Amino acid sequence: MTRKQRRLTMIGGSLAVLAVAAALVLNAMRDSIVFFSTPVMVAEKHIPAGRRFRLGGLVEKGSLVHGADLAVTFKVGDGGATLPVSFKGILPDLFREGQGVVAEGALDASGVFRADTVLAKHDETYMPKDVADALKKQGHWKDDYGGKSQAAQADQNAQGASRAAQGVPQ
């Protein structure tokens, strides 16, 4: 083979791998990306039952009910609307009423959000980023959250310190 042919083989091979990778990425983008919503956005957008998304907001005070066998229900609100959430499993250490939460799951036919994952960052002063942004947008932002979230940010260690602690479904 001449130098040119060899180079063409290499370039062709590289392009083939890159094309495959691009196809994989586009395919994964279509299937595995989860959008984030707040209760207000859920009400406005009419998200169909069964479509997975992330719900973020504040856990309404006094709404947490422990059922039998680790089942829990609580309401998530963002100042404009609230949405009932049901979850079965262990809630993360930092799950508290009145604090921010992000849950992943889908709506069922009756309009209850069935979460299979509940996320809370492990720092008690931490407001999940998506929740903070959404609250700011809607004008429900309290300044003390800002101070807190910056403190939390300073706590972030070199690596890995700020991983989400997760409630794992049963």
Add this chain to the structure above:
Amino acid sequence: MIAEAGHYALVLALALALIQSTVPILGARLHDPALMNVARSTALAQLLFVGGSFAALVTLHVTSDFSVVNVFENSHSLKPLIYKITGVWGNHEGSMLLWVSILALFGGLVAAFGNNLPLSLRAHVLAVQAWIASAFYLFILITSNPFLRIANPPIEGRDLNPVLQDIGLAVHPPMLYLGYVGFSISFSFAVAALLEGRIDAAWARWVRPWTLLAWIFLTLGIAMGSYWAYYELGWGGWWFWDPVENASLMPWLAGTALLHSAVVMEKRNALKVWTILLSILTFSLSLLGTFLVRSGVLTSVHAFATDPERGVFILLILCIFIGGSLSLYAWRASALKQGGLFAPISREGALVLNNLFLTTACATVFIGTLYPLALEVITGDKISVGAPFFNLTFAPLFVPLMIAVPFGPLLAWKRGDLLGAAQRLVAAGVVALIAIALLWAWTLGGSTLAPLAIGLAVFVIAGALSDLVERTGLFRLPLGTALRRARGLPRSSWGTVFAHAGVGVALIGIVCETTWNTEYIGSMKPHDVAHVAGYALTLDGVRQRQGPNFREMIAQFTASLDGERLSVMTPSKRSFTTRGSTTTEAALLTRGASQLYISLGDTAADGEIAVRIYHKPMVLLIWFGPVLMAFGGMLSLSDRRLRVGAPKPARASRQLQPAE
């Protein structure tokens, strides 16, 4: 006084770095050895001053001097000594100081051990190191000074984030930084080569040990971080595809590619331009990782926009260094002479394939990590890209790479014989097929993918071993000869075997853990028994204990298998009064490479505790694999050929080509 001394030492280090950035370059232009040698002394002096500055901060933390903001915010007088020390880098300012200390350490090492480098190359390399150092000294002094005082010192500190009060913090960040920052050396060498417009095989020989050293630390750092997350966060996950983790995985992937392309360059004088590019990219990804973690952009795009000082500063450093080095590359790379020719089927070809897949995999991680950020900045839509994305992109790209791994070392340089290599891998292939068949029969009706993936891992391990068998002539030659040959084998060949086998070992662990992991979640009261994977776990009782700076609730479990009592496990929940937060301390019981894992949830009003119990088969292999890889790297590093300052070896044993 100590704080001021530390601050002053840091300013002096900046001054030294500024001298080191300019004078040696000037010396190289004027061909003045005296000016070029300035680099050596300034690099060593810089190390001394930064070291002093770091020691000052450690002293402040150890003596709990709460008049310093950094100590007040991250320490507590009751904290155990080890966490007082590790707490130094458990916060933004301190960890940046650790970052520059390690940078100075590497610069100092090059200065101290680089006596066999051509004078002008050493001058250039150290000057580039000093550019990076100056930028980060400025960053610390302007935006993140750890030595600031408080006007009215409080009597007690706010304590360190409880999750960080763990031995993991002592090891993980320093290791990771040694890896991240270690790649600055190959970056500096690459930029120096571009500045000088000259690069040869000797260059690769100097770069390789540094790359290897950084890679070993990064491998161990990532593995350590993963294990830390596994036992500390309390839900048994070991990799989350979290942006912070991806930030460390990307330099690792690029660094692994660099390691392999440097081999081609050293041996065959080919792939020069590509190796230079990879050196630049690897360190750029390290800088990107620093930016992602340190700027707060991951916590919130808004935090970044409202408090832009730090973020914008690092972004600026990022743009200058990445943009500058890539522009230099575009401008000067064509001046570098083309290297040796090789056929697509050859050792070089295999290493190119390795590079292709590693960099492509790295690119998919890059997209998955940065796409949500970019989308949010551009359209305001918020999405999360999680594990499913990476499983669908990263995993398929790794499969062909894994299949190719055993072939590489068996192919000859320049022109290889694929059929011959395949024949020599027949034994490995058969072993893999037997493994697949056995597993498939054993788990009949279960996952079909898992036995195949384990078969692939077995193929990689067996392939690495058959390379060893091939080289030593084991089974073909008398045992004595084989042993003699094994002793004579270059250490780098042994390194290859261990590192490649490590990849297979880790894959087995990953597949077993994700496929056959069993879990039990429920609420238990004393004397309840939970059954998980054949083990019976009895909750004996719950007690309270007072720790140095926390209270903890300890639950005691007795684990037994088939009625035989094995051990007592004591998971706990700690509440830290100063910060008003709780952490979950999981209890682990190791059985071979598998583990039982218990972590506690909330206690209900009636005294029942929510409990999470996992049985994780072969989970330890996930971390044993990287340890093997790092061990392989160390063997390779100790190879006579690569030892710093070692003379060129005689060209006697050509037929025993090390495989790397």
